Amino acid sequence: MKQPGSGIAIIGSGSAVPATSLDNVGLSRIVDTSDEWIASRTGIRQRRLANPTLSLAKLAAEAAQAAIDQANLAPTEIDLILLATSTPDDLFGTACLVQAELGANRAVAFDLTAACSGFVFGLVTAAQFIRTGVYQNVLLIGADILSRWVDWSDRRTCVLFGDGAGAVVLQASDRDRLLSFELRSDGTQNHYLNLAFQPQPKEMVDDIAIGQGNFHPITMNGQEVYRFAVRRVPEVIEKALFRANLSTAEIDWLLLHQANQRILDAVGDRLKIPHEKIISNLAKYGNTSAASIPLALDEEVRQGKIKPDDTIVTAGFGAGLTWGAAIFQWGR
Incomplete structure (x- = not known):
């Protein structure tokens, strides 16, 4: 039998997108494409793009605060923050920056990476912490600024992606809403879709070399x-x-x-x-x-x-x- 309060309820949601919008007509000035070509193949008409000063942490925190407000909680009541993202501000993790931005100083925070599946994987991960009785209130955020990693000269990919954030608050409940x-x-099948690191050899001393470089666009x-x-x-x-x-x-x-x-x-x-x-x-x-x-x-x-x-x-x-x-x- 489940223990009382070991069920999951989803009690709040929030979202945030950058102010700047680029429609298909505007995109056709950058790459050889058209509104008809993009819309007929994808259904996409426009996308939001983060400006150079907008951090993922800020965007994620805006969505998160809206979810916390809808759940009628204070940030200090959040026990755990999960940030599902593939585009962190810091490769060491961005969830802690979101925690600080929100003032959720009681919350444990960490990133989770599963690309476009990240929110679903994060939902299941958050549920386990609640079902074991460890945490009562969990903030799950899905946020990405993919414009950082798009090859804007490649019309096969650049027409697809945009920037945004969404969040939900999960809470322990006697009634289990996660069915x-x-x-x-x-x-x-990893090679079909990736954002891979491309190392460049760097000679150190004697026969020792390391690989330094950057990530290739999507x-x-x-x-x-x-x-x-x-x-x-x-x-x-x-x-x-x-x-x-x-x-x-x-x-x-x-x-x-x-x-x-x-x-x-x-x-x-x-x-x-x-x-x-x-x-x-x-x-x-x-x-x-x-x-x-x-x-x-x-x-x-x-x-x-x-x-x-x-x-x-x-x-x-x-x-x-x-x-x-x-x-x-x-x-x-």
């Missing part, structure tokens, strides 16, 4: 990633549904990582989920990696579309390759 999950990884095999997503994402959702003893007819919303509208539609079709139940905001923001799911969730909550007790299937997929699904109910 099931399923996580997967396959490193043999590279992606779009066709393979598309095939992977439309095949594996429905499978992992079906497994999560089975674990929760639910059918697709009992689902109120399908909330996928916002990568490509064609992927969203294909997954919905395979699962026989009506398109009006598929949440999509990528036309405005593009692919914001770990931020995409909580950013879309927060918008729907604040617009009153997602209501208390609604059942949501969410799934992330991306670099690693990683993918996973979770089923939860919104609210206390």
